[in-house]
Amino acid sequence: MLQRIRTAPPRYWLVAIVILFFVGWPTVISSFQTSEWSQAIILAIAIMGLNILVGYSGQLSLGHGAFMALGAYTSAILAHRYKMDYLATIPIAGLLTGLVGFLFGVPALRLSPLYLALATFALAVVTPSLIKRPAELTGGVQGISLAPPDPPQFVADAYGGLTGTLMTSDQWIYYITLGYALLLFWLAWNLVRHRSGRAMRAIRDGEVAAAASGVNIAGYKTLAFGISALYAGIAGSLFGLATSFVSPDTFPVSLSIQLLVGAVVGGLASIPGPLLGGIFAYFLPIESNQLVPTLSWIPSQIASTVIKAGPAVSYGVVLILIMIFAPSGLVGLVTTAYTRLRRRLRGANDREAGQMPPDPQTIS
Amino acid sequence: MQGLLQQIISGVATGGIFASLALALVLIYNAMGLVNFAQGEMAMLATFVAFTLIDHGMSYWIAFPVALVIAFAGGIAIQRVVIRPVERAPILTMVIVTLGLATLVNGLAGFIFGYVPRSFPSPFSVQTVDILGAFVSYRDLGVIAVSTVVLLAIYLLLQRTTVGLTLRAAAHHPEASRLLGVRVSWMLALGWGLASAVGAVSGIMAAPILLLEPNMMQTIIIYAFAAAVLGGIESPLGAVVGGVIVGVTVNLAGTYLPFVGGDLQLAVALAIIVGVLILKPNGLFGRPSVRRV
Numbered sequence: 001m002l003q004r005i006r007t008a009p010p011r012y013w014l015v016a017i018v019i020l021f022f023v024g025w026p027t028v029i030s031s032f033q034t035s036e037w038s039q040a041i042i043l044a045i046a047i048m049g050l051n052i053l054v055g056y057s058g059q060l061s062l063g064h065g066a067f068m069a070l071g072a073y074t075s076a077i078l079a080h081r082y083k084m085d086y087l088a089t090i091p092i093a094g095l096l097t098g099l100v101g102f103l104f105g106v107p108a109l110r111l112s113p114l115y116l117a118l119a120t121f122a123l124a125v126v127t128p129s130l131i132k133r134p135a136e137l138t139g140g141v142q143g144i145s146l147a148p149p150d151p152p153q154f155v156a157d158a159y160g161g162l163t164g165t166l167m168t169s170d171q172w173i174y175y176i177t178l179g180y181a182l183l184l185f186w187l188a189w190n191l192v193r194h195r196s197g198r199a200m201r202a203i204r205d206g207e208v209a210a211a212a213s214g215v216n217i218a219g220y221k222t223l224a225f226g227i228s229a230l231y232a233g234i235a236g237s238l239f240g241l242a243t244s245f246v247s248p249d250t251f252p253v254s255l256s257i258q259l260l261v262g263a264v265v266g267g268l269a270s271i272p273g274p275l276l277g278g279i280f281a282y283f284l285p286i287e288s289n290q291l292v293p294t295l296s297w298i299p300s301q302i303a304s305t306v307i308k309a310g311p312a313v314s315y316g317v318v319l320i321l322i323m324i325f326a327p328s329g330l331v332g333l334v335t336t337a338y339t340r341l342r343r344r345l346r347g348a349n350d351r352e353a354g355q356m357p358p359d360p361q362t363i364s
Numbered sequence: 365m366q367g368l369l370q371q372i373i374s375g376v377a378t379g380g381i382f383a384s385l386a387l388a389l390v391l392i393y394n395a396m397g398l399v400n401f402a403q404g405e406m407a408m409l410a411t412f413v414a415f416t417l418i419d420h421g422m423s424y425w426i427a428f429p430v431a432l433v434i435a436f437a438g439g440i441a442i443q444r445v446v447i448r449p450v451e452r453a454p455i456l457t458m459v460i461v462t463l464g465l466a467t468l469v470n471g472l473a474g475f476i477f478g479y480v481p482r483s484f485p486s487p488f489s490v491q492t493v494d495i496l497g498a499f500v501s502y503r504d505l506g507v508i509a510v511s512t513v514v515l516l517a518i519y520l521l522l523q524r525t526t527v528g529l530t531l532r533a534a535a536h537h538p539e540a541s542r543l544l545g546v547r548v549s550w551m552l553a554l555g556w557g558l559a560s561a562v563g564a565v566s567g568i569m570a571a572p573i574l575l576l577e578p579n580m581m582q583t584i585i586i587y588a589f590a591a592a593v594l595g596g597i598e599s600p601l602g603a604v605v606g607g608v609i610v611g612v613t614v615n616l617a618g619t620y621l622p623f624v625g626g627d628l629q630l631a632v633a634l635a636i637i638v639g640v641l642i643l644k645p646n647g648l649f650g651r652p653s654v655r656r657v
Contacts, residue, residue, distance in 0.1 A: 054456070117399070119634075125630065126630050132627065316471055324446075327453070
């Protein structure tokens with residue numbers, strides 16, 4: 001065991017450090033900030049789902065906000081109308097959304113990527129008005145308010161024993177969210193490393209070649225859609241938990257854009273990418289909104305306009321710049337830098353030993 | 365019966381607005397096999413330009429063409445700066461770039477002009493005229509007339525002029541055109557300019573009805589998607605026919621289907637998109653696509 005720990009590759013250490021950071025973080029920051037970080041992690045979960053679809057199976061969805069809405073409303077309705085425990089509704093919401101996504105994936109099979117983008121975008125735009133219609137079920141424009149959950153006694157006791165402070169509802173929600181994030185990221189990591197992940201990537205890189213190699217194209221494409229929707233559904237359900245409120249305006253088309261920004265910025269087809277992307281996409285508008293009113297050169301009467309327009313402008317600029325200059329996102333930038341650095345170091349050693357440096361083609 | 369006729373004519377008028385924007389989408393699709401998600405937002409920005417010109421005392425009929433010229437130049441500039449770097453990238457990348465463009469233009473318009481809806485002047489009065497017992501507003505007739513003129517102009521430009529021929533050649537056979545001395549990349553830019561101007565017509569026609577604000581075209585673009593898909597996304601004629609069909613269908617569904625009403629008209633567009641893509645993916649006028657291995 002000790003031997004295994006000592007020889008573990010550096011990225012396992014990195015993962016362990018990141019997990020420890022996220023576990024300890026709420027004990028350092030305020031309760032309000034904890035709630036913000038919960039929402040960032042929730043976005044990261046939905047972005048992971050989008051990443052499985054876009055990054056690994058090569059199908060573009062611009063409507064993942066709609067799947068989040070479905071997950072959130074499933075939980076909210078079960079908890080509010082049928083008095084279920086909200087925590088018990090989260091897996092139900094995930095499975096139901098996954099099933100709907102799977103069914104949605106069947107007609108999507110026949111569509112070219114462009115048409116799929118178009119149809120899902122239309123879905124994202126229509127979602128708020130679709131939610132408003134069955135008003136007696138969804139609460140219409142007013143939405144559904146939910147009671148924030150209190151941590152169960154044994155959790156609160158354990159937390160109090162460890163930190164000496166009382167566990168707030170926000171912190172409890174944060175740890176639930178973190179738990180789901182760990183589970184879902186671990187599942188995604190396993191998925192992409194094994195048979196199904198390889199099949200999906202083969203489809204993405206060349207459908208005909210994949211089919212010729214015996215990959216079940218239709219099966220894996222719909223599977224990717226289903227899994228992706230499951231992630232979005234769980235994220236939506238957690239979102240309702242974190243904000244104690246769902247309404248049609250919680251799920252505008254800009255939410256779907258925000259998810260896409262996160263996926264692209266973090267890096268498509270990578271596992272750490274969605275985490276970075278979620279944090280980025282969540283905090284970018286918040287931080288810029290906090291910054292704007294403090295800047296004295298912006299007149300106060302237009303500050304509110306700047307706050308409203310700021311996220312759209314920055315998201316747009318980021319999307320375009322990343323796609324043009326760094327299509328593999330933040331993770332891509334970091335890996336390229338790391339590979340270059342290592343090659344340079346190793347190249348220096350090799351030259352000393354009188355050997356040729358390895359062919360760059362064979363490394364990547 | 366008169367009521368029905370009235371709704372149909374009013375649907376044709378909104379259809380004209382959808383058709384112009386759908387035609388803009390088709391022009392860019394033909395040029396580079398891409399659906400421009402920013403088309404509506406570009407039209408919205410051009411409408412704001414027209415609004416500013418009129419606001420500064422310019423007459424409507426001068427401001428209208430001037431705004432179109434500015435939109436044309438803007439379309440070319442956008443193609444040169446934003447689209448050209450990803451011209452050879454996978455389709456996924458290009459779609460994401462146009463979405464980024466849509467978000468950016470929307471934010472910029474909000475930044476410059478604010479989010480307060482403004483009333484946009486229309487040269488046509490809202491008074492009605494009696495046609496076969498149906499009361500039709502001059503504004504609807506005006507929208508139909510302007511759309512028809514613009515669509516005809518584009519048709520003549522594409523089919524009857526050398527520029528149109530070169531444009532089509534560059535879009536369909538880029539390599540052969542390049543060998544014959546056509547500057548293909550600039551032809552693509554020209555296509556973007558044209559599309560931007562045609563889209564601007566739809567924005568300027570829609571503004572008096574919807575009130576001008578940065579999110580004005582967000583629903584129109586969905587109807588335009590439906591129109592383009594229904595007509596066959598590579599057919600200019602299809603875009604026009606599709607636009608009119610979508611306009612009339614949505615209007616009739618909103619009036620006569622109590623379930624749809626005013627707020628689910630957009631869902632009708634979604635249903636049209638999904639239905640066409642599943643049942644007849646090439647639309648009414650599109651050629652069946654051949655997949656090359």
